[in-house]
Amino acid sequence: MKNIKRASIYTITGKLISKIIGLIRERLAKTLFGLSPEMSIFSFVITVILLIRSITVRSFARASVPYIMEHEKDNTNVSLNSISLTVSLNTIIGLLLIIFSTSLAHYTLGNLTNTPSLLDFGKSMYILGGMLLITLAIADSWEIILSGKRIFTYQAIREPLVNTIYLTILFLVPTTTTLMSGRLIGELIFATIVAIGGFLYYKNHTQLQTIISTSHIKEIFLLGLPVMLGTSINFINTFADRYMATFLPDTRSVSALGAATTLAILPYGLFGEAINKTVYTGFSEAASKGDNKLFMEYVGKVLYLGGLIIIPASVGLAALSVNITHFLYYGGHFNMADVYLVASALFFYAIRYLFTSLYIPLNNSFIALRKNHIPLYLSALFIPLNIGFNWLFGFYMGMGAPGFALATALTATGMFLAIIYILVIEMKRPVPRNYLTGFGKAWLASGIMGGFIYTLGKHLPLSRINTLIIITIGIIIYGLMLLILKDDETLKVVNRIVGRIKR
Secondary structure, eight states: OOOHHHHHHHHHHHHHHHHHHHHHHHHHHHHHTOHHHHHHHHHHHHHHHHHHIIIIIIHHHHHHHHHHHTTTGGGHHHHHHHHHHHHHEEEEEEHHHHHHHHHHHHHTTTTTOOHHHHHHHHHOOOOOHHHHHHHHHHHHHHHHHHHHHTOOOOGGGHHHHHHHHHHHHHHSSSTTTTHHHHHHHHHHHHHHHHHHHHHHHHHHHOOOOOOOOOHHHHHHHHHHHHHHHTOOOHHHHHHHHHHHTTTTTTTHHHHHHHHHHHTTTHHHIIIIIHHHHHHHHHHHHHHHHHHHHHHHHHHHHHHHHHHHHHHHHHHHHHHTTTHHHHHHBBBTTHHHHHHHHHHHHHHHHHHHHHHHHHHHHHHHHHHHTOTTTHHHHHHHHHHHHHHHHHIIIIIIOOOOOHHHHHHHHHHHHHHHHHHHHHHHHHSSSOHHHHHHHHHHHHHHHHHHHHHHHHHHHHHOOOOHHHHHHHHHHHHHHHHHHHHTTTTTHHHHHHHHHHHHOOO
């Protein structure tokens, strides 16, 4: 438990610093380029890169963790074979993106633009994206291995470092090409640091003998195959949103969805991903011991601790979608028409990422149980459902980009409910009642807060200072509601503060 708490602190610290820098970078990019066709092309290509990263590096790395824990005596060789598999696979895919960049730009971006200069820009984005994918494979692989060895300090280093370099390059060289190249340079520097550090760790703490083992690679590959699609539904649905948006007549749609995602994903980026990374080890340990009670305790902690922060944050984003979009993006080439387009998508995306933040760590728990087929079946159900909803709301009902956001919000909600139901059936144990009670209190307090700040946002003039005032009021209301509802964690925090004051 101490390891999980320590990992959470490191991860949240790194995420908080990184997101602040990232928001500054996003503000700079949007005021420089607005929702231009170049921004839409970049948004589409980076979605492709993140999708590939999710279904290759992340999938095989996640599948490796339980396997590594089962082979403690051969930990070093299993870890290095996991790295060799993921790096090799992503290197091949990255090279293919570079080699076929012209064809990819034509076939994936042809619906968005037929302008030769824009297609050339798309080609350059695919080339840089292929290089980024290779770099990410190195850093991501070592990151998972270090997590398996309970080395968490890198969590507070990676994203702040990458985003600082990214922001600096974009500020010094404000061109659309630096949207991708800045990220590439930052990740390359971190990959070099973590690769050298990882090599020195293994050299000083272990004896490197057999590095390549066919049996290890085969087992990790077979474990990772069903994980590739099963745990990547969020990125697959995001890709579906972006691709279908290229058929809309408004060329701003892809970029608008990307901008809305940047805001909506903040609660997950700050807290959900920290919970996901740290609790996965707990799921793996509980599963290896066959302790169903402990396993469902972790399920409850994901719902309660995740919901305690993510629910109010997401509800607040939805209630103040116009205010927050205006606060962060308005200015320069980003006008009020852009604000309302992004805000309409943000309203639904906020709900989507609320449930996404909770179902991702729960979906990954199936890997720890060695039930990799379950996420695969869920993907087979919900990915086509999302595409169908996209067509229904985006095209048939004429909602455009906001319709795609609504579609994924419904899909994420259904995915979340399905996973909870399956886990209860599989474990033959309910989620502990105390966690469900806390989860319900978080919803009730968030709903009251959301209604209040939505009303304030409608009646107060649209300005950055008013947005900050409303957010502050919302935080106070949410805290007071938790106290009135006698939430256990809130009372503990208050008692600690009171105790220190009395001292």
